[in-house]
Amino acid sequence: MKKPSRLQNRVRELRFFAGEMTQGALAEKVGVTRQTIAAIEKNKYAPSLETAFLIAEAFAVPITDVFSYPPEGEGE
Amino acid sequence: MSFKEKSIWVMLLAMLITVATYGLDRVDSGLAQGSVTGIAAAVIGFVVLAAIGHGVVAATSRGDGDRTDERDREVDRKTDMIGDGALSAVVIGILAYGMIQGDWLLAHIAFFGLFGAAMLKMVSMVVLYRMAS
Helix, strand or coil: CCCCCCCEECHHHHHHHCCCCCHHHHHHHHCCCHHHHHHHHCCCCCCCHHHHHHHHHHHCCCHHHHEECCCCCCCC | CCHHHHHHHHHHHHHHHHHHHHHHHHHHHCCCCCCHHHHHHHHHHHHHHHHHHHHHHHHHCCCCCCCCCHHHHHHHHHHHHHHHHHHHHHHHHHHHHHHHHCCHHHHHHHHHHHHHHHHHHHHHHHHHHHHCC
16 A cells, blocks of 8 residues: 655645635646646645645745645654 | 546546457457458447547546646556556467467567567666666
């Protein structure tokens, strides 16, 4: 079974603060499918570094405001 | 469901129909018998089914259209390994069959096909490693 990723994100929260931006609108800005955004939000898919930067750019925040990688044992 | 995923379902369904139809025909006439028209009909039938299916999916899909992204490519890469493994097992089976039956043309096609494909992969890997070094 695939080990769950420790990568965490605030994409859903940031969409809310961006005027409830839809997954489709964010996907359009980033250049991925809506399903990929949904998978990232549910931590089912770890995006590439470039996509992670593009997501941060879409919200006009640093990448560390969107993604975090807590030490092992934390945030589980 | 993304366009790509719907497309996979269409391809799977078209393949199942093609294999079932052609397979039933083979049950009647035997695996050792065949014809160019039979194989051609199966391939053309598959292409037509897939094209109709994709047309329906494209007409009923909203939003993403036929966009594919890194997640689709990652799924492709992972599943290619499964497909490659299955194909290699079949070719090894053909090689064994050719050697046992003394059909050396068949055995040699399988042998050189296996090594040729592996060599092509190695060359591609060397090129990619060089490009990324």
